[in-house]
Amino acid sequence: MKSTPVKGTRDYLPKEVEIRDYLQNVIAETYRDAGFVRITTPIIEDAVNLDKSEGGENLNLIFRVLKRGKKLSSALNNENVTEKELSDMGLRYDLTLPLSRYFSNNKNELMTPFKVIQMDRVYRAERPQKGRLREFMQCDIDIIGNDSRDAEIELILTTTKALNRVGLKNYTVKINDRRILKSIFSYTGFDDADNEKLAIIFDKLDKIGIDGVKAELEENSFDKNAIDKFIGLFENGSLTLDSIADVCDAEYVNDLKYIIDTVDKASNGTIPVEFTPSLVRGQGYYTGTIFEVAADGYSGAVAGGGRYDNLIGKFLNEDIPAVGFSIGFERIFGILMEQNYAIPDRKKRIAVFYDKDNYADALVYAENLRNEYMVSVIARPKKLGKFLNKLEQNEFDGFAVFGEADGVKLFG
């Protein structure tokens, strides 16, 4: 039998899980205090829902669950059976699609605006050489049923509060609007049909600079006049909300200004929100505002989200406005572990040693210590000194020998 976990998944050690649990509790408490309520949905979703969810590249990364029994035999009877015919459900690749399904399934029992927490695992069959996990945790908050930009503001303030409380320092919230992105491409004369391809190239602006973007546009044989007009927008440096006023609808610009100003005011200037016109976000289901959090010194986003006003409508006959913000928990965990994160004020863990003939009494003694300590009852080892070293290495803070008068002794 195989001792290693399956490719792209991880076993977490006790000291890691202790920190993961603590961080997740801090995030959940922050979200609950902000009036969000938690739901859970199954990890398995109907294949039709997954396949039609406009999840962009993620749709190629779905783990599919094999049909069973008669359904499987009948599929296998088909000579040229396809992957999709062998499976009628799969593991979810995000929490937004299950939430949209959930809302449509349970809307009569839910209050709107529905402010909702999801903290759970998702699955993507990423190529492991990219160093990405195939099973990972996301911490999402979403607001369903509020079409005002106030929802974006609340998500940004609440998500950044959670990031602050877990101890992430020095980050920037980048914000854009899918409609601004479209307006820019359309204004400069590109063909609407090329928007997705253009977005993928423009998204690299941070890495390759405007000259790199220009070169890639030329390599891909886009219209020369459109390229010139597009690059021309940058001749005075980065695009700003003021400099794009002529390029797109004033409503889009004013919406972003309102979000940036209100977050600034409500956070007393502590949360930096930056208009980032080259921000794209991969999912096809976003319809308006998109945002992510970039941690200084780390590439890639630690959180991301946006508005998806049409996704719930795929389940219901009416469109319902919705916007969400997802913390990539594994990124946060990775960054904090690199910084040697320690839980503040952790309850102390001690061992109580017993001898065979006093086990029941030692159990009672240990139980009485549990208001103050985490207490593990352990048979007294023959080599106590060596064992005490092992305890220290394993996050114990001290010990007591049952029956000896001096009680709990803390290490160090």
Add this chain to the structure above:
Amino acid sequence: MKSTPVKGTRDYLPKEVEIRDYLQNVIAETYRDAGFVRITTPIIEDAVNLDKSEGGENLNLIFRVLKRGKKLSSALNNENVTEKELSDMGLRYDLTLPLSRYFSNNKNELMTPFKVIQMDRVYRAERPQKGRLREFMQCDIDIIGNDSRDAEIELILTTTKALNRVGLKNYTVKINDRRILKSIFSYTGFDDADNEKLAIIFDKLDKIGIDGVKAELEENSFDKNAIDKFIGLFENGSLTLDSIADVCDAEYVNDLKYIIDTVDKASNGTIPVEFTPSLVRGQGYYTGTIFEVAADGYSGAVAGGGRYDNLIGKFLNEDIPAVGFSIGFERIFGILMEQNYAIPDRKKRIAVFYDKDNYADALVYAENLRNEYMVSVIARPKKLGKFLNKLEQNEFDGFAVFGEADGVKLFG
């Protein structure tokens, strides 16, 4: 697209998740205070591990994950491709197999005795008409590396403490030993090869009585003399640890007596542990003590476990003693919800209403209230009275209108 969750899985409503989270925290805290440390393992396991795990009937209930890409095409090129060839991993059906793999994978980083918590989802393709879920939560504690019966005692005391703390009342811990079961069958002259079949029939003793067991043994054409000798054991009523002294090794009897007596002493007589010779537990991997918790008035077990001294040896070249106790969280949750469970001393949840022109200030006001309350900031609705009713129905305890002098008003 389909709004309902896939067959056998459930969406949980906010008020349910609030209670589930609270109960899971109580259980986890109880376990941590008892010196157990939490780990997590992936939900996906290698198919070979699952298939060879001696999980009894559960092995027929495994959800298999379809191979991908070239591996899948190559499997499909085989004309008579089988279910197993289409898949090289599956969803775990319990937490014991993943734990055994985990221990063998990480043992150099772990302390023994390894006292470990797992609280996580497992998957079984149960027939939905049995009212069973296909995705459900188990809360396990295990002790690895302790071959003394003290481990069983600690698991029983810790698990029942968790059950007490979540508010489960009136239950019995049933205990048996697989070796006693085998000794009884062997003593009465049955063929060893029939042990599994015999166990399945004997397991029904509680439901069908000794006459029912006799009838089933006869229907299945077991040896008449063996049946008579077996039934003869019951002529003075139930079997007791004293009455089976001649039937099996004294060690097995003394072990159970030691467990029962020590739990009684350490719990001051509050935890009833009952020798139950017909207790079987389904998994094939159990090697010694087995136990479960039966809640008065509810059929089926709310918790179950036992000793599995050979399972980790399938991964390592040495056998490592191990014993575990698993709370069936869905059973506990179901029972408590039937009893209208309410979270004690829940932090109060209120709404703060704002008007468009004072949103930023209302956010600051709400933030200041969050030490005392969970606070959801909501645009003031046109029909405030009607909306307040909705808040009350949705577990809110009160509200405040930003800008009005009278502050927080609690309902009722």
